[in-house]
Amino acid sequence: MRTALATLTLVMSPLVAPAHPGALGQASSLASRISEAEAIVARHFRGEPLERARARVVADIAAFNAENATGKADLEAAKADLDAKLSPLKAMEARLGEMDQRLKHLPTATEGRNSPAELKHAAQMTERNALAAKYTALQAVTQPQLEAYNAKVKASNEAMTARRASVMEAQRELNARIDAYGVFQKNGGDIAFYAGLSRLLGESLKASDGAAASRVRALRKELFAWAMARAAADPFGPVLVEVLIGGEPCCLMVDTGAMRTSLSPELVGALGLNDRLGEEASFVLAGGVRLRGRVVDLPSVALGDVSAKAVPAVAIAASEVGIDGLLGQSFLKGFIYTVDERRSEKLLLQPRKL
Secondary structure (H helix, E strand, O other): OOOOOOOOOOOOOOOOOOOOOOOOOOOOOHHHHHHHHHHHHHHHOOOOOHHHHHHHHHHHHHHHHHHHHHHHHHHHHHHHHHHHHHHHHHHHHHHHHHHHHHHOOOOOOOOOOOOHHHHHHHHHHHHHHHHHHHHHHHHHHHHHHHHHHHHHHHHHHHHHHHHHHHHHHHHHHHHHHHHHHHHHHHHHHHHHHHHHHHHHHHHHHHOOOHHHHHHHHHHHHHHHHHHHHHHHHOOOOOOEEEEEEOOEEEEEEEOOOOOOEEEOHHHHHHOOOHHHOOOEEEEEOHHHOEEEEEEEEEEEEEEOOEEEEEEEEEEOOOOEOOEOEEEOHHHHOOEEEEEOOOOOOOEEEEEOOO
16 A cells, blocks of 8 residues: 655745855956856846745645645555455455365264265365365456556556655755845845946946946846846836936836935946035935935936936935836926836836926
8 A cells, every 4th residue: 555655845944144245256356256246146046036936836845745645545546446356355265264274174084985074074175176266266357456556556656756856856946046045135145246236337337348347237137137027026016117327227116206216326336426426315205214315416317218317316225136226206207107017118208298
């Protein structure tokens, strides 16, 4: 009889704090730090998104448990059917055992050859041999059924053992990814990495190294796409748009309740706008959240075929990988805007007529 495999549950391993969260080596060359950044992006942001992988593994574990229960029930039904077919054979075995016990007691030597005792023994032997012949015939019929059942049990156990190993391997791989990303993310390591990527862009531009700048831009745009995919997968996720600020691609979160557009200090520096930074000021986000940061006028902000110049903004730290800041009312107020998350172009802008 097949022993049921234990049901599986998704187990998340504990996270370990990193030694230097998200930091890109400062002493190494620009090219080597970009290579390091490329390796980090490949490790943590490519392939199947963690949320989707988690859902897939959880669903696979549930499917395995259901298959295991179905397989167990199927084998139990097959065994009950086999037991019913073997029942007459077992009854014959018991009857033969009883007859063999009686036949051990032979007639005594004092009784004649055709005595009642001898005749009775001979009749019992004839009955026993006839039953044995029926038993042998029935055994020949049921033996293939027994072998088929045993083969079914073996095949089912082998299949479910392999299936279980596959499910557990997928779970181990997922847990390894979760652990690795947890270490990377711990203490803001992922945000520190994204800030470092913006600084690498600034260094590349300052060094007039077009090849290096292209490599960093490619990584930033990959992280834009990663952030947008995560937002799209969340029913209540933010609306993210790619804009050009001073001609540089950036990813901003649309916040119609924010008074000012905002940008990370690292990207402000990369765009060469540090000399435009003014005094620190407070501004309000949607929901009344008040933040402080240094004001800066962005030379231009373009989204699709519309743009605005000298957009008032504020420099505040980025809080999400792939998102450089907020697109607020300091830009939006110049347009009639519509937010439609069902469209590929989620933010529709129409210049206001003067």
